[in-house]
Amino acid sequence: MTLIETTTRRADTDAPLIAPLIERWSPRAYDPAAELSEQDARTLLEAARWAPSANNLQPWRFILARRGDPAFTTIHDALMGFNQAWADSAAALVVNVAEVADDAGTPRPWAKYDLGQAVAHMTVQAQHDGLHTHQMGGFDGARLAEAFGLRDGLEIVSITAVGKVGDASALPEPLREREVAPRSRKPIDELLITAA
Ligand SMILES: Cc1cc2nc3c(=O)[nH]c(=O)nc-3n(C[C@H](O)[C@H](O)[C@H](O)COP(=O)(O)O)c2cc1C
Helix, strand or coil: CCECCHHHHCCCCCCCCCHHHHHCCCCCCECCCCCCCHHHHHHHHHHHHCCCCHHHCCCEEEEEEECCCHHHHHHHHHECHHHHHHHCCCCEEEEEEEECECCCCCECCCHHHHHHHHHHHHHHHHHHCCCEEEEECCECHHHHHHHCCCCCCEEEEEEEEEECECEHHHCCHHHHHHHHCCCCCCCHHHHCCCCC
């Protein structure tokens, strides 16, 4: 069993950060026996609930399915093949939905921005609680929206795998290699736009 030495996955930061931000990374190898408890699931949703949002509209919705639930299979089946290859071992899959328009069709222009913050809250809380997360954009959103009967105005933006880190050697080769590849980020200077 090749459990990834999680200390080697820590961010090599240029300034001091809080522990969950240093330690968070996105594994693909999850322990297929680990389960997400009711309490842990509730804590993740609570973290999302307390995210800021434009006008406090809280335009985020979630579908949370644990491994073994029929809904988990529905979500997993809608993932792109490169995500299906590993996400079946996650303890849970969370579909992240933005309310981009309300019931009356009025647009909510900040919905995806707000959803992103709620998901970020969730990932940091998960890390703090000893869980890992891996967000995905590779899925068939139309298929999922139909499967869950989502109304117009509810848009699936991403899916988060949640679980405990597992055996990296269980991954198919291109993924195993990526699991141990060094993590990198652009330097801070490259993020700053200065006046011309
Ligand atoms: C919106 C979004 C979509 C992503 N889509 C995928 C995906 O479909 N499959 C995948 O394996 N990783 C996906 N990722 C994970 C990123 O590749 C990962 O976060 C990035 O490489 C940085 O690595 P780190 O999270 O370990 O720091 C996605 C991440 C985000 C935020």
